[in-house]
Amino acid sequence: MKKHILFIINPISGVGKKNILPDLIAKYINQSLFEYEIVFTQHKGHAEELSAQAAEKNIDVVCVVGGDGSVHEAGKALIHKKTALAILATGSGNGVARHLKLPLNLKHAIKRINDFNVKKIDTVLLNNQPFIGVAGFGFDALIAEKFDQYHNRGLMSYVRLVLKEIRYFKGVNIQINQRKSTENILLCCIANTSQFGNGFTIAPNAKVNDGKFELIVIKSAHIFTLLPLFVLSIIGKLHWSKKVSIERFKEVNIQLKTLMCHLDGEPQEEIQENNQVRIQPQSLNVLV
Numbered sequence: 001m002k003k004h005i006l007f008i009i010n011p012i013s014g015v016g017k018k019n020i021l022p023d024l025i026a027k028y029i030n031q032s033l034f035e036y037e038i039v040f041t042q043h044k045g046h047a048e049e050l051s052a053q054a055a056e057k058n059i060d061v062v063c064v065v066g067g068d069g070s071v072h073e074a075g076k077a078l079i080h081k082k083t084a085l086a087i088l089a090t091g092s093g094n095g096v097a098r099h100l101k102l103p104l105n106l107k108h109a110i111k112r113i114n115d116f117n118v119k120k121i122d123t124v125l126l127n128n129q130p131f132i133g134v135a136g137f138g139f140d141a142l143i144a145e146k147f148d149q150y151h152n153r154g155l156m157s158y159v160r161l162v163l164k165e166i167r168y169f170k171g172v173n174i175q176i177n178q179r180k181s182t183e184n185i186l187l188c189c190i191a192n193t194s195q196f197g198n199g200f201t202i203a204p205n206a207k208v209n210d211g212k213f214e215l216i217v218i219k220s221a222h223i224f225t226l227l228p229l230f231v232l233s234i235i236g237k238l239h240w241s242k243k244v245s246i247e248r249f250k251e252v253n254i255q256l257k258t259l260m261c262h263l264d265g266e267p268q269e270e271i272q273e274n275n276q277v278r279i280q281p282q283s284l285n286v287l288v
């Protein structure tokens with residue numbers, strides 16, 4: 001029997017045109033193995049609704065065509081479900097797809113789906129909100145919020161926003177597991193996967209199926225610390241910096257003074273001061 005795929009295309013993700021995708025899918029998906037449907041999202045949150053319905057119907061694969069925000073929406077609806085998540089990376093950052101070493105070339109990415117190689121990965125719960133890749137409470141949360149309202153997408157939009165906002169960023173205060181509080185933090189990230197996207201590696205040793213997440217704290221928000229950190233991030237050696245601490249946890253408590261948070265690059269509205277973070281081992285089926 002053929003396996004059933006629902007392709008969910010986010011038309012506003014990244015910078016490329018998405019109307020070529022139905023033809024590309026028809027050309028490269030193995031139609032003797034798969035039958036499929038294609039839906040374009042109409043609004044924020046739509047990918048989550050469609051994925052939840054697909055999981056209810058026991059559809060074999062939801063293939064999200066978008067960036068980390070789309071992966072977040074579709075992925076969280078598939079946690080602890082049989083339906084597997086596939087990704088065609090058309091977003092601005094594509095951190096999860098890059099971590100999983102999925103092809104960024106769409107032809108090759110569609111052909112990879114034909115292999116039907118399913119792997120179980122961990123996901124993370126922040127209070128009762130799940131995420132797949134990286135979450136954060138610092139400068140990254142501010143950028144996620146600004147990017148969400150920005151008129152353009154793509155890497156250059158991220159660069160413009162970072163250069164503009166870093167000048168005014170004051171740092172945030174946090175407390176981890178009731179230890180003494182740490183002030184003037186640039187980033188406090190929880191990483192299940194290794195990068196924000198575009199090769200910006202925040203957790204060089206993060207593994208997506210080891211039953212743990214990494215907690216990364218970068219201690220200074222001063223503008224002059226940014227360039228060396230940027231270089232170390234690009235070469236995947238952020239842990240070499242004395243400003244960076246990385247610890248691995250199954251569960252951690254984080255107290256926040258600043259109420260800013262993103263999950264997989266999606267800014268959150270309901271943020272708590274007291275945050276319990278917990279790994280959900282092997283909770284999501286993903287095509288790799």
Ligand SMILES: Nc1ncnc2c1ncn2[C@@H]1O[C@H](COP(=O)(O)OP(=O)(O)OP(=O)(O)O)[C@@H](O)[C@H]1O
Nearest residue numbers: 013014041042043066067068069070091092093094
């Ligand atoms: N039809 C739509 N109209 C407006 N927003 C949409 C629509 N479909 C999805 N969205 C929203 O688009 C946002 C951005 O999507 P996504 O994250 O996939 O792309 P991106 O931001 O370009 O990539 P990345 O997250 O990798 O940087 C998400 O918040 C998603 O909810």
